[in-house]
Amino acid sequence: MKYKIDDLRIKEINEVVAFDEVHKELPVSDTGARTVSETRQAIHGILTGVDDRLLVVIGPCSIHDPDAAMECASRLRSINDKLRDDLFVVMRV
Secondary structure (H helix, E strand, O other): OOOOOOOOOOOOOOOOOOHHHHHHHOOOOHHHHHHHHHHHHHHHHHHOOOOOOEEEEEOOOOOOOHHHHHHHHHHHHHHHHHHOOOEEEEEOO
């Protein structure tokens, strides 16, 4: 081919680690597992009408700056604590 048109801005390629490898290196703690389970149950209750709160999914779609993500999570936690009777806030990441 006379003209290079593909991958012009790619500096490097990093292999994505398989899900099971991540779990081997970073196993889920009991606290983390409990949080995930309770959150899923709450969302299920809202989606099925058992819980009349409004589900609010908000936040960044990805994490590029861990410090900024933690600040966002802290702010959302504060909002969730104040409005927990009416809203269920979930950080989207």
